[in-house]
Amino acid sequence: MEILIAQQRSELAKHQERLEAAQAAAAKFILDYDGRQPPGADGAEVKYLVGLDAIRDHLTVLNDQVAEELLTFAPGGPQKRENMQASRPxxxxxxxxxxxxxxxxxxxxxxxxxxxxxxxxxxxQGCEVRTVPSLPNRMIIYDRKLAMIASNADDTAAGAVQVSSPGMVTALHSLFESMWQSAEQLEAPVHPAPGELTCQQAEALRLLALGHTDEAIAKRLAVSPRTARRITSSLMTHLGARSRFQAGVLAIQQGFLPSPTE
Incomplete structure (x- = not known):
């Protein structure tokens, strides 16, 4: 068992390292690409916006120009009442x-x-709405021609990046479609069959196995730290785990998470 646990720990560490390397490479690519264009230059395929006012003003222009399709990732969980009312018109x-x-x-x-x-x-009104356990970032795609992404997933009001490179927009659109296909319809029941996990529990378990703290899990799921602790505690009880890492190992053994080799 100690050998198996050590192997699983090694595989999870490698997976996390690959994920962080991919994120760093993507961020570096955007920064390097943006550096080739002077700020605000016409035709720039990557453009930065700083501050909430600049973001709102730019979104107003884009909303006037969109003609066919608007795709949105809306993280953050429950929305502010005033923001929802203001968005309706x-x-x-x-x-x-x-x-x-x-x-x-x-x-x-x-x-x-x-x-x-x-x-x-x-x-x-005619909009299609679905839900998922967690989202990577706030994102809006306009007519599959350009995308707006929060520059800081933890502080979406700090700034945003507009991407209009066809290759990058295509990749982001593929990400949206992948998340959309796995999402639950708004009125779909979320209660699992006996012995199964809800989508939120499954995502919490995945994050737990990757070594995230309860606070980080709470932020990803947009729930309170207390709720995140309750979820992780119930998962460990469900799996019969005595530690967070053992919960990840048992989750793989019991089929709740894919094997690192899959």
Missing amino acids: LNQQLLRRGVQMRTVYLNSIRNDRPTMDHARWLTE
Whole structure:
């Protein structure tokens, strides 16, 4: 058992190292590419926006220009009531123009009545809404031609990056479609069969196996640290694990997580 645990620890460490290397390479690529263009240059395929006011002003321009499709990742869990109310006229305007809208929220909105009421209102207007346990970042894709991404996933008001390179937009669109296909419809039941995990529990278990703290898991799932601790504690009890790492090993052995070799 000690040998197996050591092997699993090594594989998980390698997986985390590969993931961090890929993220660093992507960030470096964007920074290097942006450095080839002077700030604000016309035709630049990567453009930075700093501050919430600059982001809002730029989004207003893009919303006026979008013609066919608007795809959105909306992390952060339950939304602020004033923001939802303020967005309704714009959403109605876009849908009346025939813009197809699809939005992915986090599963945690299902525990917040105002956000669920707003999501149902969106579906009544013609927008498609689904939910997932976690999202990588805030993102909006316009007509599959350009994308807006938060420059800091932990502080989405700090700044944003606009990407218009066809290759990069295609990759981001593929990411959206992959998340959309795995997402749950808004009115879909989220209660698992006996012995199975909810999507939120499965994502928490994946993050737990990768070594994330309860605080980091809470941030990814957009739940309170107390809720995250309750989820991880129930998972360890469910698996019969005495440590967080053992929970990852047992999750692989019991089929809740894929083997690192798969």
